[in-house]
Amino acid sequence: MKANGTVHKYGDNVDTDVIIPARYLAIQDRNELAEHAMEDIDRDFVRNLKKGDLVVAGKNFGCGSSREHAPLVLKVSGVSCVIAETFARIFFRNAINIGLPIIECPQAAAAIKNGDQVEVDFDSGEIKDLTSGETFQGAPFPEFMQKIIVNGGLINYINNQ
Amino acid sequence: MQKGMTMTQKILADHAGLPYVVAGQLIEANLDLVLGNDITTPVAIAEMQKMHTKSVFDQDKIALVMDHFIPNKDIKSAQNCKCVREFAIKHEISHYYDVGQMGIEHALLPEQGLTVAGDVIIGADSHTCTYGALGAFSTGVGSTDMAAGMATGKAWFKVPGAIRFNLTGIPGKWISGKDVILHIIGMIGVDGALYKSMEFTGDGIRYLSMDDRFTIANMAIEAGGKNGIFPVDDVAKAYMEEHGKRPYKIYTADEDAEYEQEYTIDLSKLKPTVAFPHLPENTKTIDEIGEKITVDQAVIGSCTNGRMDDLRIAAMIMNGRKIAKNVRCIVIPATQSIYLQALNEGLIKTFIEAGAIVSTPTCGPCLGGYMGVLAEGERCISTTNRNFVGRMGHVDSEVYLASPAVAAASAIAGYITKPED
Numbered sequence: 245m246k247a248n249g250t251v252h253k254y255g256d257n258v259d260t261d262v263i264i265p266a267r268y269l270a271i272q273d274r275n276e277l278a279e280h281a282m283e284d285i286d287r288d289f290v291r292n293l294k295k296g297d298l299v300v301a302g303k304n305f306g307c308g309s310s311r312e313h314a315p316l317v318l319k320v321s322g323v324s325c326v327i328a329e330t331f332a333r334i335f336f337r338n339a340i341n342i343g344l345p346i347i348e349c350p351q352a353a354a355a356i357k358n359g360d361q362v363e364v365d366f367d368s369g370e371i372k373d374l375t376s377g378e379t380f381q382g383a384p385f386p387e388f389m390q391k392i393i394v395n396g397g398l399i400n401y402i403n404n405q
Numbered sequence: 406m407q408k409g410m411t412m413t414q415k416i417l418a419d420h421a422g423l424p425y426v427v428a429g430q431l432i433e434a435n436l437d438l439v440l441g442n443d444i445t446t447p448v449a450i451a452e453m454q455k456m457h458t459k460s461v462f463d464q465d466k467i468a469l470v471m472d473h474f475i476p477n478k479d480i481k482s483a484q485n486c487k488c489v490r491e492f493a494i495k496h497e498i499s500h501y502y503d504v505g506q507m508g509i510e511h512a513l514l515p516e517q518g519l520t521v522a523g524d525v526i527i528g529a530d531s532h533t534c535t536y537g538a539l540g541a542f543s544t545g546v547g548s549t550d551m552a553a554g555m556a557t558g559k560a561w562f563k564v565p566g567a568i569r570f571n572l573t574g575i576p577g578k579w580i581s582g583k584d585v586i587l588h589i590i591g592m593i594g595v596d597g598a599l600y601k602s603m604e605f606t607g608d609g610i611r612y613l614s615m616d617d618r619f620t621i622a623n624m625a626i627e628a629g630g631k632n633g634i635f636p637v638d639d640v641a642k643a644y645m646e647e648h649g650k651r652p653y654k655i656y657t658a659d660e661d662a663e664y665e666q667e668y669t670i671d672l673s674k675l676k677p678t679v680a681f682p683h684l685p686e687n688t689k690t691i692d693e694i695g696e697k698i699t700v701d702q703a704v705i706g707s708c709t710n711g712r713m714d715d716l717r718i719a720a721m722i723m724n725g726r727k728i729a730k731n732v733r734c735i736v737i738p739a740t741q742s743i744y745l746q747a748l749n750e751g752l753i754k755t756f757i758e759a760g761a762i763v764s765t766p767t768c769g770p771c772l773g774g775y776m777g778v779l780a781e782g783e784r785c786i787s788t789t790n791r792n793f794v795g796r797m798g799h800v801d802s803e804v805y806l807a808s809p810a811v812a813a814a815s816a817i818a819g820y821i822t823k824p825e826d
Binding site for chain 2 (some may be wrong): 257259261262266267269270271272273284285303304307308309310311312313315330331332334337338341342366387388398399400402403
């Protein structure tokens, strides 16, 4: 499985309150919710995002609340992968559990620029910046987490056990 | 040779049926309690409907607390609560808390005796780490984990490494748990404990009340921690004997347990501390604030600081004084029983006479839900736990985090100031 798209780049500590502000959390319709993705950090995010695009950020991406709405709005709005230096732990769990591909790679997070065209190979963890020509190696997932991802999330994994 | 285990690792090993675990190991642990609120539970219910198992693992080990947007702020939040209410009735959930019995989940569950030392608890709310104050392993998860937990009674964990915080000395008069944890977050940063346990030890702990400890464990997540945990001493035992409905089990860290980092904090040297926008790590002691920072609103409440100690010190400061002109002061007792006790002690009268308002328990303004949302350019001194961009309202509003003493003193002064003033 591969992702290929344009990068939308952000800094450190992108928190769940800017990924999806709490004023929208009463909304249950995931498509309506996704219209507000990243609204408080980047008003034009949803307008500029094309299906398959990637988000690249610094350390502690997704810090703050446990709201699963955060990885969900990124997935529903068409983000194919999030690359970060590090992820906050609840966001990390939630992303795996709902099937939003994420990769920790400090080198890629530092070098990739906003607007670059990037390709990610989820099987090998290889990240290619097609704009700069650089290649990076992301941290592979432990086998257990790979099983959850291959099954399409935690619920399917449990159902298939 | 096997290394010793931390307190957290021992609890996890026991709940996974293993004699020994190491940091980084993936385990599946049995759960003593699964928690959800009115924001996260509807998503979990939808996920559970996709599962082959349609029933809950144990109706007595699930707590559903309607607290974020209740009494309902709009039609959508009313629909969400209705969805959870119907689920609770259908599955005969014993610990379902609605208007009349509810409180802010992390104040309510310990008070109701549902969280005790030695437990493994997951909650679809990031501040679930609060129960570490009683010596439990408790951590925040998302709605899918909550759904899986409700159905199977189990959750997967990566066994965390740990940082030890050795607390020494006697804290000064105005120093509360909030100042301790803001100091720590300022020192190690908002990702300083990422994926790790924050284990608190030291002879200074005896000078911290249970309410102080709840505040400290509550904000472990604000340093990126997986959990925060305190040893079980006489203060914790007395609390559990008063509130607990189940027997507790005391775990202690091995003497040769491995800590990735260790810090010693002399509580006697701490000063009232304020976290500036827009991260909890942007801390200054009250003496370091040179400028006059005026405030439009003061919030005293939340899962971090809505308990009796918090209300008592705020009332002591407000007693006989008036909230500054053009400042809105909102006091939110965290549970019905705290509300009632505050009423009996005369604290509510003090707040109202000072010109503050007192709300029924709710998370409300902390996350910009309702009951104190900020307009563009407004500034709030708040005893809550996050000051991210837009957290309490408009994207161009500001939240300053502080103790109830500092928030009350600032509400009286009209600008951020020290409790002595």
